[in-house]
Amino acid sequence: xxxxxxxxxxxxxxxxxxxxxxxxxxxxxxxxxxxxxxxxxxxxxxxxxxxxxxxxxxxxxxxxxxxxxxxxxxxxxxxxxxxxxxxxxxxxx
Amino acid sequence: xxxxxxxxxxxxxxxxxxxxxxxxxxxxxxxxxxxxxxxxxxxxxxxxxxxxxxxxxxxxxxxxxxxxxxxxxxxxxxxxxxxxxxxxxxxxxxxxxxxxxxxxxxxxxxxxxxxxxxxxxxxxxxxxxxxxxxxxxxxxxxxxxxxxxxxxxxxxxxxxxxxxxxxxxxxxxxxxxxxxxxxxxxxxxxxxxxxxxxxxxxxxxxxxxxxxxxxxxxxxxxxxxxxxxxxxxxxxxxxxxxxxxxxxxxxxxxxxxxxxxxxxxxxxxxxxxxxxxxxxxxxxxxxxxxxxxxxxxxxxxxxxxxxxxxxxxxxxxxxxxxxxxxxxxxxxxxxxxxxxxxxxxxxxxxxxxxxxxxxxxxxxxxxxxxxxxxxxxxxxxxxxxxxxxxxxxxxxxxxx
Numbered sequence: 001x002x003x004x005x006x007x008x009x010x011x012x013x014x015x016x017x018x019x020x021x022x023x024x025x026x027x028x029x030x031x032x033x034x035x036x037x038x039x040x041x042x043x044x045x046x047x048x049x050x051x052x053x054x055x056x057x058x059x060x061x062x063x064x065x066x067x068x069x070x071x072x073x074x075x076x077x078x079x080x081x082x083x084x085x086x087x088x089x090x091x092x093x
Numbered sequence: 094x095x096x097x098x099x100x101x102x103x104x105x106x107x108x109x110x111x112x113x114x115x116x117x118x119x120x121x122x123x124x125x126x127x128x129x130x131x132x133x134x135x136x137x138x139x140x141x142x143x144x145x146x147x148x149x150x151x152x153x154x155x156x157x158x159x160x161x162x163x164x165x166x167x168x169x170x171x172x173x174x175x176x177x178x179x180x181x182x183x184x185x186x187x188x189x190x191x192x193x194x195x196x197x198x199x200x201x202x203x204x205x206x207x208x209x210x211x212x213x214x215x216x217x218x219x220x221x222x223x224x225x226x227x228x229x230x231x232x233x234x235x236x237x238x239x240x241x242x243x244x245x246x247x248x249x250x251x252x253x254x255x256x257x258x259x260x261x262x263x264x265x266x267x268x269x270x271x272x273x274x275x276x277x278x279x280x281x282x283x284x285x286x287x288x289x290x291x292x293x294x295x296x297x298x299x300x301x302x303x304x305x306x307x308x309x310x311x312x313x314x315x316x317x318x319x320x321x322x323x324x325x326x327x328x329x330x331x332x333x334x335x336x337x338x339x340x341x342x343x344x345x346x347x348x349x350x351x352x353x354x355x356x357x358x359x360x361x362x363x364x365x366x367x368x369x370x371x372x373x374x375x376x377x378x379x380x381x382x383x384x385x386x387x388x389x390x391x392x393x394x395x396x397x398x399x400x401x402x403x404x405x406x407x408x409x410x411x412x413x414x415x416x417x418x419x420x421x422x423x424x425x426x427x428x429x430x431x432x433x434x435x436x437x438x439x440x441x442x443x444x445x446x447x448x449x450x451x452x453x454x455x456x457x458x459x460x461x462x463x464x465x466x467x468x469x470x471x472x473x474x475x476x477x478x479x480x481x482x483x484x485x486x487x488x489x490x491x492x493x
Contacts, residue, residue, distance in 0.1 A: 033318055
């Protein structure tokens with residue numbers, strides 16, 4: 001029983017620390033080099049890491065909205081990356 | 094006389110002009126109304142739906158037989174309900190042993206809590222290592238068959254049911270991504286159903302066989318500002334035995350380290366793609382009933398339940414050359430191995446090489462011509478093909 005309570009406390013603490021870390025990290029300074037990247041560049045760097053780079057003309061604007069959100073979650077893209085890449089794909093399709 | 098004639102002509106001209114202008118105005122108004130109502134009809138709205146998927150099949154020439162295989166069809170439904178809420182699911186229709194198998198690969202809801210944190214509920218592809226959630230679709234995988242250790246006969250988890258927190262953040266010019274999950278976790282094969290697999294872990298654990306939930310996660314680090322390199326660490330821990338049995342306290346630890354590297358090679362006008370993963374599965378030792386001992390039906394046996402598996406692959410595609418045919422080709426090579434416990438009834442020590450020449454019709458349609466050779470020792474069921482030997486595999490896959 002005691003052990004159970006202990007492990008509960010530990011996992012609770014662990015989760016809290018993780019959240020604190022994520023909160024700190026999300027406010028971390030982003031370098032200017034990263035900030036200056038265009039949607040086209042981010043598409044060129046990120047979308048070929050797992051499969052061939054998808055050509056913009058594959059989808060309509062609405063379809064890209066869904067596909068990029070899917071990839072944002074699957075490929076752990078940052079918010080900025082997802083937004084810039086979606087914007088690029090929707091102008092280049 | 095002339096003037097008398099000109100006057101009605103001018104009058105007529107103005108009347109016609111006024112009439113036609115009026116007509117044009119009416120037409121214009123009607124057209125703009127039509128456009129407005131079309132716009133109304135095609136207003137995108139906030140919820141958006143995408144039906145996608147993939148299919149593959151192939152011809153396999155092994156030492157025992159030659160057969161067309163596969164014919165799998167995997168529809169994927171992706172539904173974006175708002176800028177924060179999404180649902181994804183994949184079904185798998187596959188022909189196996191003269192039957193049609195239908196599987197639910199994943200079905201889950203994601204909600205973007207903050208810019209850098211998303212929560213997912215449901216059946217998810219576990220971010221354990223990199224194969225399953227990043228490379229498994231046949232149009233993504235550069236080889237005709239899966240590496241040793243994953244999928245059927247493998248030791249690694251694929252998908253599970255539970256809750257996950259995931260996201261990504263910048264660290265200066267680097268990036269990190271993280272995932273932390275609570276799942277049903279693996280289930281221990283205690284030997285009463287399939288005695289030959291006693292001590293193996295199964296990942297189709299629903300409903301859960303015990304009260305304990307497995308916890309796990311993956312931390313990915315992308316040190317270079319162009320995201321070309323990623324190093325990932327995955328881990329998972331949970332009790333795996335049934336809650337009310339002698340195996341109740343048997344637990345498993347799973348871990349993996351993975352590296353991915355993508356680089357343009359300007360001197361070869363090519364893209365280099367390297368991916369590798371090492372993974373271990375350690376389950377507490379336990380005694381299992383020896384059903385093969387016909388003299389003493391109560392006889393028990395045990396073994397050190399440690400497993401490991403590796404894959405390392407490299408692919409080069411001359412994607413930047415001018416010749417369209419040449420840049421559609423890709424060559425790829427992969428090593429994989431699998432070590433399962435000595436003394437168990439599923440002991441194996443296998444290693445495999447697979448080489449592939451691929452032709453990409455477009456970014457998601459591929460023809461793969463592969464040669465595979467597998468060596469080592471393995472226990473396998475009588476009447477089934479040996480996993481050891483050489484094979485030519487010709488597969489084609491389409492993503493849509």
